[in-house]
Amino acid sequence: MRILDRLKNAWNVLTRPAVYMDDDELKEWLGITGTNPDVEKEVTYYTCLKMLSETMGKVPLKYYQETPKGRIRAEPTKITRLLSVRPNTIMTPTTLWTTTEMNCQHYGNGYIWMRGTFEREKYGGHYKVLDLWPMQANCVTVYMDDVGVFGGKGKLYYQYNDPKTGEQYLFRSSEVMHFKTWYSLNGIMGKSVREILQDTVGGALESQNFMNNLYRQGLSASMALQYAGDLEESKIKALQKKFADKLSGPKNAGRVIPVPIGLQLTPLKMTLTDAQFFELKKYSALQIAGAFGIKPNQINNYEKSSYSNSETQQLAFLVDTALYRLKMYEEEINAKVLSLKEEEAGYFYKFNEKAILRTDTKTQMEMLKDAVNNGIYRPNEARRYLDMPDDPDGDKLIVNGNYIPLEKVGTQYTKGGE
Structure with missing residues (x-):
């Protein structure tokens, strides 16, 4: 598609009230029916993602109003029901916030599309939100319109590239809630721990693969096959396969096999203790957890923890890690969901962080x-x-x-x- 056609397509998207699709088209567009092949297998990284994502999912969102007599629970609105009861036809709020935080931590940014229509009134109009959908962060591109190509100079636009159909959709900043990690040099796009600690996470993943291969070999070290004379390459490979099938794997652990005259099997001495494998693995796990703001007891490291100490670490996790995330979510929700009249009347949304400290x-x-x-x-x-x-x-x-x-x-x- 030529650049001129893309600009025309973007202009058409921005000038019409909203992009509207039925539920089946929307599910296919979001890729909900498919699977995500990019799944990290490193246990510490997975545990940290699980902890942060579930933290956002377990904290309920409340609707308040600040009055001269103090803060009171406000009467829920239609958008309040979407945020706290049912954001769309197939998700709960727990799933919505968990998925968004998962994308945010793994890719550095999380997005929620506020699908709706523009309703005209006598003295203007307003954007009515119909439902909320999490967007795949790796399929979203953020643009800053510096020269006013899309009619809004200095504004942000979000382009979604459908990985299945190749279709492109462009949304205004007011239609998308954008959440990011703390690491952001420009204040617009966040960066994930996976990108920052690429070598550390990659090394931990390689150590996990090493352990998996060792288990598959029956916890036995590799061996050197000594033979006299010269053999063809095909015969060497045949010998390797023959002894590998009989010696590797848990089912062959401790098995005794006959060796022909002229051949000798010499185990290669390799001990995990000498290599300080577990010490290095534990050190890497603490580094990854520290980058996420996860405490040692939350990755099942209780060496220096007691019952009372674990409770203190849970409070420290709320103060040092979760409160920042909650405050950032609250600010984005209040900015994108509330109207100017509601803000002036003192309405606001707030997560109940006390749910973490039950x-x-x-x-x-x-x-x-x-x-x-x-x-x-x-x-x-x-x-x-x-x-x-x-x-x-x-x-x-x-x-x-x-x-x-x-x-x-x-x-x-x-x-x-x-």
Whole structure:
């Protein structure tokens, strides 16, 4: 396709209200029915991706309003239902946020397409979002229109290249939620840990392949085959295959085989201990986990951990790693989803990070009891944390009767006004 035709196609996409497709076409366009062959097999890298992706999936998104009396839960809207109940016909919010974070960590950027239509009103119009779809990050190209080719100088545009049909789709920045990693030199595109630590991740993957091959060989080292005289290349390969089939593999471990006169098998001494294989592998795993912001106990390294220490590491993971991700998601959601009127009215979306720090029943009851007895929570608010119904008399703050205001401390000792 010529560049002029591409520009015309892009202009047509931008000038019409929205790109609309039925569900079957949309699934095929997104490649949901296919499989992704690019799957990392290194266990530490996989564990880190799993931890970060599941963290975003397990934290619920809430809709609030800031009022003169404080923050309150706002009445849900249609877009709120898409974000917190059902983003599209085949996904849950957990799947949406998990998939987006998975793309973000693996490719450096995650995208959500807000499919919708432009509704005209008497005094203008607004973009009505119909559903939300995660986009394959490796199929998205981001363009900055520096000269106004698409009619919006200085604006971002997102091009999706369908890997099956080769079709190209261009979206405005207002139609796409763009999430990125912390590593971004231009503030627009993020870079993944996989790209930054390519040698480290690649080395860890090679060590995993080495262990897999060693298991396939029955944990036996390679051998040198000594023979007298000169053999043709075909006979050498035949000998190699003959002894390899009889000596390699778990089923042949400890097996005794006869060796003809004139041939000698000499094992090549190779020990994992001498090579410090496991020490180096553990060191590489900690490096990869540290780059992701994952704590050692979260990759099953409990050498220097105890029960209380693991709980502290979980809190450190929330403060050092998860809070940054949550804040970045909240800012992008509020910027792309809320209208100017909603922002001025104090509406906003926020993830409930307390879901990560759920404690045991005894500790939870003590915390709620202290909050209610000290006038922080109303009884009904504490009951809602336990998924219990409200009580008719539970909407009043309760405090200890022995408490007095700070400015009246000492008045109980005065007598007769003295």
